[in-house]
Structure formats: structure tokens, C-alpha cells
Amino acid sequence: MRIYGPYKHPKTNRKIVIIIHNNGKRETISYPKFLMELYLGRKMHKDNETVDHIDSDIDNNSLENFRVLPRAFHSAEDTRRVKPVTLKCSWCNKKFERFPRIIRDKARQGKRGQFCGRVCAGKYGRGLQLKQVELFDVQKAVDSKYYKRKYASADISDLCDQYLELIKKL
Numbered sequence: 229m230r231i232y233g234p235y236k237h238p239k240t241n242r243k244i245v246i247i248i249h250n251n252g253k254r255e256t257i258s259y260p261k262f263l264m265e266l267y268l269g270r271k272m273h274k275d276n277e278t279v280d281h282i283d284s285d286i287d288n289n290s291l292e293n294f295r296v297l298p299r300a301f302h303s304a305e306d307t308r309r310v311k312p313v314t315l316k317c318s319w320c321n322k323k324f325e326r327f328p329r330i331i332r333d334k335a336r337q338g339k340r341g342q343f344c345g346r347v348c349a350g351k352y353g354r355g356l357q358l359k360q361v362e363l364f365d366v367q368k369a370v371d372s373k374y375y376k377r378k379y380a381s382a383d384i385s386d387l388c389d390q391y392l393e394l395i396k397k398l
């Protein structure tokens with residue numbers, strides 16, 4: 229048995245790995261599923277379990293971004309590939325990334341400033357209380373932009389070995 233990938237599927241734009249079985253049979257599985265099954269140490273249920281990307285970015289294949297959902301609940305958002313926007317922290321000037329939907333929510337709520345994290349937001353809040361800083365502007369809402377098809381590959385040979393071990397055990 230051999231595993232190849234991850235490749236981008238030309239039609240769905242999603243990452244896949246290809247398993248060539250000893251009898252020559254070819255099996256395609258999604259890369260997120262491959263990673264999740266490795267993590268769980270078992271095969272996922274074909275119909276009842278799917279991997280959902282929490283941030284809706286199908287290219288963000290880190291384990292913290294995964295959750296297992298029944299197929300019926302699988303978020304339609306997941307088919308979208310939203311790009312995060314790079315912003316500069318109003319307090320410390322550090323660059324950070326944020327999804328447009330969150331920026332729009334904050335704009336709608338009239339939240340002022342854009343902060344890389346709670347620490348900077350807190351410092352701003354204290355500065356305001358002590359009247360040491362002036363009110364920052366409300367950040368402008370931005371439209372969502374989507375990733376274009378992008379070929380991505382990574383060296384996952386270690387993971388492939390582990391996966392082969394896993395499916396041999398089952």
C-alpha cells in the first residue's frame with residue numbers, strides 16, 4: 229500500500245490523499261479526514277461523521293480547526309474559502325489576521341480600534357478610563373474575499389506511514 233498527496237482536487241479545490249492498495253485499487257480520501265482519522269486512531273463513520281473547518285477556511289488544516297460533525301449538520305459555510313484580512317493592532321502596531329465576518333460584526337457593534345488580542349484591548353480600555361488615550365475609530369467593515377485555486381503540497385510522509393499502520397490494524 230502507498231499513499232500520495234496531499235493534492236488539490238481540481239474540481240472541488242479540496243485537499244485529498246490517494247491510497248493505492250496492494251491489489252492496485254485506488255482510494256481517495258479527503259486530507260482533513262485523513263488527519264482526523266489519524267488523530268482519532270480510527271476510521272470515521274462514512275455517513276455520520278464529517279470533518280468541519282471551524283473557521284470555514286478549507287485550507288486551514290490544523291487540528292485545532294477541526295471538529296467532527298454529522299453530515300446533516302455540516303456547515304454550508306465550509307464550502308467557502310474566506311481569506312483572513314491582515315490588520316495592524318491599534319495599540320501595539322503588530323500585524324495580525326482576522327476574518328472579515330468578525331470585522332463586520334465589530335463594525336456593526338460600533339467597536340472601536342482593532343486589537344491583536346485581549347491584552348492590547350485591555351490596555352486601550354484602561355487608557356480610556358484614565359483619559360490617557362482618545363477614542364479610536366470604528367474599524368471599517370470589509371467584504372469577504374475568497375482564496376483562488378491554489379496548489380499546495382506538504383511533506384507528509386511520516387503521517388502517511390502512521391496512516392498505513394492505522395488502516396492495517398483495522
Ligand SMILES: [Zn+2]
Pocket residue numbers: 317318319320321322343344345348
Ligand atoms: Zn496589539
